[in-house]
Amino acid sequence: MIKALWRNIQKDILIEFRSRIIVSIVLSFSVIVTISIGFATGGIINSPLLHAAILWIIIFFSGMNTLSHVFFREIEESTALFGVIHYPAVVIYLSKLLINCCVMVVIAIMVIIIYVFVISVSVYHGIYLIAILIAGSLSLAFATTVIGAIAALAGARGGLFTILAFPVVLPLFTVAIQSTARCFEQQVFSPLSAIIFLLAFSMVLGMVSYLLFPYIWREF
Amino acid sequence: MVTVKASNLSKRYTRMLFRDMSFSVATGQSLAIAGPNGSGKSTLLKIIAGVMTPDSGNVAYWYNDKPVDTAYIRNYIGFAAPYINVYKYLTALENITFAIGTVDDDAVQLLDVLGLSPHSNTMLMFYSTGMIQRVKLALAFLKKASVLCLDEPGSNLDEQGKRVLFSLLEKVQPTTAIFIATNDAHELNFCKRSIVLD
Known part of the structure; x- marks a missing residue:
C-alpha cells in the first residue's frame, strides 16, 4: 500500500514538474x-x-484552479483507466489527496507572505496564523479532492467544480476567516477550537471521500 | 489456472449492444471479439476486464477453482487498448516502474525485442503512435497477468511490430486466457474462438 502510494505520488510529481501546469497556474x-x-x-x-x-x-480561488487539475489531467489525457487497471481506487485517491494537501499548504504560505509584504498588514499572532492557514488549506484539500474527481468525470472544467465545492467549503471558510481575522488583532485569543474544527472537518470529509471514491472513479 | 465466466451479459447505450451473452474462457484459450465500429467490442472487453459494469449479468473470475473477489480482478488483468493512454510526460521506463513496480531483466529484454531500448529514457510525448502502441503492449505483457485483454493490438504497428506481437502472444498463450477485440484477419485467426457482435 505504501509503495503503491509512493509510486503514484512520484508519478504525479514527475508529471507536474515536467508539465509545469500547476506551477504556472499558481504563479x-x-x-x-x-x-x-x-x-x-x-x-x-x-x-x-x-x-x-x-x-x-x-487562497480559495487559487486552490480551485489547482485542486481539480490532478483529476482533469487524467481524464483529458485518457490515463485514468491506466491507473485503475494497476492500482486500487483508494490508492489513487490518497495519492491525489496528499498532493492536493501539499499544493494547498504551499499556496497558502506563498499567498500570506506576498499579502503581508505587499499590503503591510500587521500580524500580531504569527504562529497562530500559520497554524490556521495550514489547517484551513488542509481542510480545503480534503473537502474538494473528491469533488474534483466528480467534476472531472462530468467533463466540466472550471465552473462546475467551484459550484459543487462552494457549499461544502462554506463552514470551513467561515471559521477560517474569523480565526484568521483574530490574528490581525492585538487581543489575546486561542485558535485551538478553530483548528480542531478545521481538522475534524477534514477528517470527516476525508473518511466519506475515502469510502465513496471507489464508486466514483470507476468507469471512463 | 484462471477461468473467466461471463453469464447473461447485456449492455445498452443508445441501442442494445448485446443481450444475454454467455461464454467461458480458461487459461490456454483465446477468444476474439469482432464486429463493426460501434458494435460494442470495446465495451465488452471493458466489462470482461471488470472496469465497466454490465446492465445485467456478470463476469466471474475463478483462480484454481476458487472465485476471485471482484476488487482483486485487476491483479489478473493485462490490458492494452487505444483508449488507455500511458503517461506522455514519463519515459517508457518510468511508465513501467509506475505500472509494474520495477524494471527487471524481463522488462529490459522486452523493450529490446520491441525496439524501444534506444528510446527507453525518452518521454513518450516524443514517441510516434506506433512506438506508444509498443509501450502499451509491453506494459500489458510485463504484468504477466493470467488474463490478457487486447483491443486492436496491431493498430499503428508496422509489419515487424505485428510479427513481434504474434510471437509474444504465442509465447504467453499456454499460460494465459486471451481476449482480443479486433477486425484484423490475422488477429482473428490467432484466436481459437470468436464472437461477432452486430
Whole structure:
C-alpha cells in the first residue's frame, strides 16, 4: 500500500514538474492576484475581518484552479483507466489527496507572505496564523479532492467544480476567516477550537471521500 | 489456472449492444471479439476486464477453482487498448516502474525485442503512435497477468511490430486466457474462438 502510494505520488510529481501546469497556474493566479489587490487597496483596508476575507478568497480561488487539475489531467489525457487497471481506487485517491494537501499548504504560505509584504498588514499572532492557514488549506484539500474527481468525470472544467465545492467549503471558510481575522488583532485569543474544527472537518470529509471514491472513479 | 465466466451479459447505450451473452474462457484459450465500429467490442472487453459494469449479468473470475473477489480482478488483468493512454510526460521506463513496480531483466529484454531500448529514457510525448502502441503492449505483457485483454493490438504497428506481437502472444498463450477485440484477419485467426457482435 505504501509503495503503491509512493509510486503514484512520484508519478504525479514527475508529471507536474515536467508539465509545469500547476506551477504556472499558481504563479499566474495567486501571485498576480495578491499583488494586484495589494496595489489596488494598499493602505485603504483597515478591517482585520476584510483582510482575512480577501486572503481566503485568494487562497480559495487559487486552490480551485489547482485542486481539480490532478483529476482533469487524467481524464483529458485518457490515463485514468491506466491507473485503475494497476492500482486500487483508494490508492489513487490518497495519492491525489496528499498532493492536493501539499499544493494547498504551499499556496497558502506563498499567498500570506506576498499579502503581508505587499499590503503591510500587521500580524500580531504569527504562529497562530500559520497554524490556521495550514489547517484551513488542509481542510480545503480534503473537502474538494473528491469533488474534483466528480467534476472531472462530468467533463466540466472550471465552473462546475467551484459550484459543487462552494457549499461544502462554506463552514470551513467561515471559521477560517474569523480565526484568521483574530490574528490581525492585538487581543489575546486561542485558535485551538478553530483548528480542531478545521481538522475534524477534514477528517470527516476525508473518511466519506475515502469510502465513496471507489464508486466514483470507476468507469471512463 | 484462471477461468473467466461471463453469464447473461447485456449492455445498452443508445441501442442494445448485446443481450444475454454467455461464454467461458480458461487459461490456454483465446477468444476474439469482432464486429463493426460501434458494435460494442470495446465495451465488452471493458466489462470482461471488470472496469465497466454490465446492465445485467456478470463476469466471474475463478483462480484454481476458487472465485476471485471482484476488487482483486485487476491483479489478473493485462490490458492494452487505444483508449488507455500511458503517461506522455514519463519515459517508457518510468511508465513501467509506475505500472509494474520495477524494471527487471524481463522488462529490459522486452523493450529490446520491441525496439524501444534506444528510446527507453525518452518521454513518450516524443514517441510516434506506433512506438506508444509498443509501450502499451509491453506494459500489458510485463504484468504477466493470467488474463490478457487486447483491443486492436496491431493498430499503428508496422509489419515487424505485428510479427513481434504474434510471437509474444504465442509465447504467453499456454499460460494465459486471451481476449482480443479486433477486425484484423490475422488477429482473428490467432484466436481459437470468436464472437461477432452486430
